Amino acid sequence: MANHSARNVRITGTSESSGGRFQRLTVLGDCTFHGAVECKSLRGMGEVEVNGNLTVGGLRMMGNMEVHGNLEVTTANVLGEMQVSGDCTGDVLTLRGAFNVDGLLSADDLRVKLYGPSRVRDMGGASLVVRKRYGKAAELVAEVIEGDEVNLQFTTAEVVRGRRVVLGRGCRVKRVEYQDVFEQNSDAVVEEAVQLH
Amino acid sequence: MEQDLLSKKELLELTGISYGQLYRWKRKHLIPEDWFIHRSTFTGQETFFPKDKILARIEQIKNMKDGMSLDELASMLALGPVDISMSREELIKRNIVSDVAVELYRQMHPDTETYSFLPLLCLYTTSAALSTGDVSLEEARLLVNTLEQHLPSLEGQSVDVVLLRKLGLALCLLVDGGAELRLEPGAKLVLRLHMPAQIEQLRLKLL
Structure with a gap:
């Protein structure tokens, strides 16, 4: 991102932008980007919508975020609602709220606190932790979850694969495949668990 | 083109890498998207890879990753043109x-x-x-x-x-x-x- 034309931009109020490259991007209020956005850092409060891929070094978001494309970050801290129609990937992702990822949600270190109904197709990474914060409807639905350390609560999944798998309260998993450790809360429903060598 | 496929489980076992590494390399585009072949099996959704290509690539990454950062590695393995x-x-x-x-x-x-x-x-x-x-x-x-x-x-x-x-x-x-x-x-x-x-x-x- 050594583009000399990339600048710091601050957007307040309700506005629209065609997207592009930025250094530090700050959105206070409501902003729709009509194209891909690439920036060093994005801080958002309010609503951010990107019609294209969003590539960010550091993302801090409070409020509502919609990405119609892939979201690629280094680190992200999101509080609120997030929708990604492609993959959502990063090194360290901390998500609090409700989120919808149509593709893969992947990070080295993924921490999720559920506040509402969330859905993701696949989830993968080194350490995956899902916790429920509050809300009756707070649960995560996924097809495949794969990680080295997988620690879940209130998650419904077809398959969970991992080296260490810990399933806590409210988990419903069709099949667990683990290498080293598998722990299961008495409240978790697992149809079958297989140890692989 | 039917080719020899390797499931993700077999791959991890064969190469000794972890899920974390595999996903990290995928994120850094060290492994092309179209090598991930999703198929439904009786044990649920599984991912397969073209066997020869993925094994060669993993070997390559393992050999080179000590000398350089993943980003350098990625730009080397990427499909894009080199400035030359x-x-x-x-x-x-x-x-x-x-x-x-x-x-x-x-x-x-x-x-x-x-x-x-x-x-x-x-x-x-x-x-x-x-x-x-x-x-x-x-x-x-x-x-x-x-x-x-x-x-x-x-x-x-x-x-x-x-x-x-x-x-x-x-x-x-x-x-x-x-x-x-x-x-x-x-x-x-x-x-x-x-x-x-x-x-x-x-x-x-x-x-």
Whole structure:
């Protein structure tokens, strides 16, 4: 991102932008980007919508975020609602709220606190932790979850694969495949668990 | 194109890498998206990989990752062009392409003395085609023309270059990577080269 034309931009109020490259991007209020956005850092409060891929070094978001494309970050801290129609990937992702990822949600270190109904197709990474914060409807639905350390609560999944798998309260998993450790809360429903060598 | 597949589980077991590493490498684009083949099996959704390619790639990453950062590695393995220009003499001296291919290319473009990445790629692919021994010089010209015409607009896409022959008449075309070809009777598939593989080999030679 050594583009000399990339600048710091601050957007307040309700506005629209065609997207592009930025250094530090700050959105206070409501902003729709009509194209891909690439920036060093994005801080958002309010609503951010990107019609294209969003590539960010550091993302801090409070409020509502919609990405119609892939979201690629280094680190992200999101509080609120997030929708990604492609993959959502990063090194360290901390998500609090409700989120919808149509593709893969992947990070080295993924921490999720559920506040509402969330859905993701696949989830993968080194350490995956899902916790429920509050809300009756707070649960995560996924097809495949794969990680080295997988620690879940209130998650419904077809398959969970991992080296260490810990399933806590409210988990419903069709099949667990683990290498080293598998722990299961008495409240978790697992149809079958297989140890692989 | 049916190829030998390896499931993700087998891959991890065989190579000794972890889920974390695999997903990290995927994120950093060290492993191309189209190698991840999702299939439903009786144990649920599983991911498969083309066996030979993925094993070679993992080995490559493991060998090189100590010397450089993942980002450097990614830019080296990526499908994009390298910023390079090389003179013809150097090309021959470093034995990147065969003399025959260079001579052929020089006849077609007498004025070109230095080569940037795309011409290099054309040249390299042609050289690879000629070295199979199945392709005549005339057909190699066809190949160069086809590549030159279409490669610039296909950057970052996975394509195969295919050479067909029927009754001594050759036809060159580009198809989507891995696409299946069904030929009419009497037609012969002379050559099929996977361009991303060519790019990768070329990049390694240019290092």
